[in-house]
Amino acid sequence: MQLPRGKAVLITTAVVFLTALAGAEPPPITLTVDATDAPRNLLHARLHIPAPPGELTLFYPEWIPGEHIPSGPVNNLTGLTFTANGTPLEWRRDPVNMFTFHLTVPAEANAVDVSLDFLVSAGGGVYSSGLSSTPRLLDLNWNQVLLYPQTALPLKQPVTATLTLPAGWQYGTALPLATTNGDTLTFAPAPLETLIDSPLIAGQFLSTVDLTPGDRVPHFLHVVADSADDLAALGTDTAYFAHLANLVHEEETLVGAHHYRAYHFLLTASDQVAHFGLEHHESSDDRVAAKYLTDSDARRGNAGLLPHEMFHSWNGKYRRPAGLATPDYQQPMEGELLWVYEGLTTYYGAVLAVRSGLDTPERFREGLAGTAAVLDRRSGRQWRPLADTTLSAQLLYRAPGEGLSRRRGTDFYPEGELIWLEADTLIRAESHGSKSLDDFCHQFHGGESSGPKVVPYTYDDVVQALNQVLPYDWNGFFQKRIYEINPHAPLGGIETGGWHLAWTNEVPPGLKMSEDKNKFTALDYSLGFSLGADGAIGDVLPGSPADQAGIFQGMKLVAVNGRAWSAPVIRTALQDAAHNGAPLALLTVDNDFYRTLEVDYHGGEKYPVLERDAAKSDLLDEILKPLTTPTATNSPAAR
Numbered sequence: 185m186q187l188p189r190g191k192a193v194l195i196t197t198a199v200v201f202l203t204a205l206a207g208a209e210p211p212p213i214t215l216t217v218d219a220t221d222a223p224r225n226l227l228h229a230r231l232h233i234p235a236p237p238g239e240l241t242l243f244y245p246e247w248i249p250g251e252h253i254p255s256g257p258v259n260n261l262t263g264l265t266f267t268a269n270g271t272p273l274e275w276r277r278d279p280v281n282m283f284t285f286h287l288t289v290p291a292e293a294n295a296v297d298v299s300l301d302f303l304v305s306a307g308g309g310v311y312s313s314g315l316s317s318t319p320r321l322l323d324l325n326w327n328q329v330l331l332y333p334q335t336a337l338p339l340k341q342p343v344t345a346t347l348t349l350p351a352g353w354q355y356g357t358a359l360p361l362a363t364t365n366g367d368t369l370t371f372a373p374a375p376l377e378t379l380i381d382s383p384l385i386a387g388q389f390l391s392t393v394d395l396t397p398g399d400r401v402p403h404f405l406h407v408v409a410d411s412a413d414d415l416a417a418l419g420t421d422t423a424y425f426a427h428l429a430n431l432v433h434e435e436e437t438l439v440g441a442h443h444y445r446a447y448h449f450l451l452t453a454s455d456q457v458a459h460f461g462l463e464h465h466e467s468s469d470d471r472v473a474a475k476y477l478t479d480s481d482a483r484r485g486n487a488g489l490l491p492h493e494m495f496h497s498w499n500g501k502y503r504r505p506a507g508l509a510t511p512d513y514q515q516p517m518e519g520e521l522l523w524v525y526e527g528l529t530t531y532y533g534a535v536l537a538v539r540s541g542l543d544t545p546e547r548f549r550e551g552l553a554g555t556a557a558v559l560d561r562r563s564g565r566q567w568r569p570l571a572d573t574t575l576s577a578q579l580l581y582r583a584p585g586e587g588l589s590r591r592r593g594t595d596f597y598p599e600g601e602l603i604w605l606e607a608d609t610l611i612r613a614e615s616h617g618s619k620s621l622d623d624f625c626h627q628f629h630g631g632e633s634s635g636p637k638v639v640p641y642t643y644d645d646v647v648q649a650l651n652q653v654l655p656y657d658w659n660g661f662f663q664k665r666i667y668e669i670n671p672h673a674p675l676g677g678i679e680t681g682g683w684h685l686a687w688t689n690e691v692p693p694g695l696k697m698s699e700d701k702n703k704f705t706a707l708d709y710s711l712g713f714s715l716g717a718d719g720a721i722g723d724v725l726p727g728s729p730a731d732q733a734g735i736f737q738g739m740k741l742v743a744v745n746g747r748a749w750s751a752p753v754i755r756t757a758l759q760d761a762a763h764n765g766a767p768l769a770l771l772t773v774d775n776d777f778y779r780t781l782e783v784d785y786h787g788g789e790k791y792p793v794l795e796r797d798a799a800k801s802d803l804l805d806e807i808l809k810p811l812t813t814p815t816a817t818n819s820p821a822a823r
Contacts, residue, residue, distance in 0.1 A: 209340070212341075213344070214343075215231050216345075218348050223317070225317050229300050229301070229302065239286070239287075241278075244284075246281075248312055248380070248513065252577050252578065256312075257302075259309075265300075266287055267297045268297065310460070311462055321386065322349075323469065325380070332376055339511065345374070346371070349369070356386075358466035360372040360374070360445075385450045385469075389409050391418075393405040402446045406450050407453065408454075410455075414474055427542045434540050439629045444466040444636060448467040463494075464497075465502070465636035468493030468497075484697075485694070487543035491533045495532045498630075499532070499625075503629050517578075524600075526597050534552075559595065562588075564588075570596060599674065605678070609681045611624075611654045624653045646658075683794040683795060685792060686793050687790045687791065689759075689788050703717035707789075709790040710758055710788065715754070719742065723737050724736055733781045733782060
């Protein structure tokens with residue numbers, strides 16, 4: 185029997201897609217991106233999506249791995265049109281999920297063609313929805329410019345991507361390249377999860393450094409900037425490249441295996457893009473100010489960025505909490521174990537920065553002191569356990585700065601660092617130095633080397649793995665510190681490590697550098713707030729002298745004891761008040777209302793530091809010792 189042509193097409197196409205749903209690889213999506221308008225913040229994309237006749241739902245990625253929030257930049261999606269066999273198709277957005285689009289594929293068609301534009305630097309977002317281009321460079325995240333259909337295994341949906349760059353621009357990415365044709369790059373077909381996990385940087389001024397020439401697994405640093413001078417300045421700092429080579433070997437030695445084919449640091453240095461770090465299996469998207477390339481102090485001030493993001497290749501990408509290992513980009517993520525995902529990474533990011541030479545033990549200790557002090561004085565911890573900050577991470581990432589102390593923020597990063605430090609010192613002390621948290625990482629994140637893959641874990645898996653390193657009540661350890669309310673920060677790691685939190689009246693070097701760089705004045709532990717360059721008063725610590733005097737965030741400081749305010753003026757006034765017994769008279773303005781408020785404080789300047797406890801072993805020093813010795817054969821090479 186011969187079927188009518190239309191029905192034959194319908195049945196044949198349906199069979200193809202039913203086969204795909206049954207487990208066979210679905211037909212590939214073709215993605216073509218024209219980035220020649222990137223200098224004016226605009227991308228043009230075209231997709232060819234195989235689809236059977238009938239109702240079709242397409243998704244714009246909403247939950248991006250590593251971002252922990254529904255941050256897909258759908259608001260920057262414009263010019264969206266659909267056609268099939270050249271005929272325009274009607275579409276509608278889902279009335280509940282704004283990242284979802286519905287349309288009908290005609291009976292004679294077996295694919296849909298999508299045309300869209302993306303506003304690269306519309307702003308107003310975080311991570312891949314943040315500012316991502318300038319006239320001379322582009323940070324491309326593929327989730328910005330694609331839609332995908334629901335299949336049996338959406339993450340395995342094959343995609344063939346092609347990208348056309350502005351004339352003469354260079355690029356860096358972990359995504360394997362198939363062919364080039366002038367400024368057009370065609371990448372090897374890749375699963376959707378690999379594509380979205382492989383961002384790309386490109387620009388007029390880009391350099392690539394082979395950090396580990398001769399190694400079986402290559403590691404590259406790609407740097408893109410807005411000027412050639414910035415790149416040239418970085419190129420003179422050979423010690424920095426050597427420290428990055430050390431970092432690679434420190435990380436791999438710590439874990440004992442790798443789960444990438446090659447690793448690429450994608451470093452964007454510009455004052456015109458959003459600044460952050462975002463982890464990927466085979467790369468990291470690291471965005472810093474232009475000064476990072478020309479100022480070694482700026483690099484030291486951000487020394488933990490690249491170590492943190494690279495460690496995520498093991499902790500967060502390869503081993504991932506089950507609640508974050510979702511089957512597509514639409515299912516909400518559950519962040520309860522972010523104290524492992526981000527907390528452990530914050531700890532090792534700081535440790536590895538020192539082990540590699542990117543940072544110093546002194547700065548590590550100063551950072552710990554600052555972390556301990558700020559967390560210990562957050563009144564929000566009196567009602568909110570740390571676990572609640574992980575569960576509500578998607579709210580806290582976007583929470584305003586006002587009331588941070590009372591609310592708590594994404595404390596699972598810094599408080600997680602203190603908790604894992606305590607676990608490390610406990611293991612070292614109880615095993616008399618024969619074991620450490622390094623052994624946990626080697627066991628939990630290592631195994632056999634492989635390409636990218638995800639191995640989910642649960643809370644019980646973490647506890648069990650730690651018990652294999654050192655039998656202990658790890659469940660009770662974490663329950664007390666994470667799931668119960670604790671009025672004070674967990675300082676056990678500092679104390680077991682042979683140090684204790686103390687105070688000084690001199691601004692510590694790292695804080696002074698941060699004040700100069702970020703234009704603020706830190707008075708948090710004396711008056712109870714920090715000041716912006718314009719006198720704006722930051723979050724006021726509850727119970728502090730400023731809080732008791734009626735000062736609150738949003739005010740601006742105008743004068744101190746009758747003199748126009750400045751950092752030297754207010755610091756001199758603090759020193760004077762410690763001796764003369766007179767309160768500080770602070771003239772403030774809130775909108776159009778001026779008030780002079782008296783702060784009855786006489787303790788002088790106060791800044792947190794760590795002091796050595798000579799009665800205990802210096803375990804912090806042991807923790808920071810390198811695991812490897814750099815060799816001349818690992819000298820980086822520019823290309």
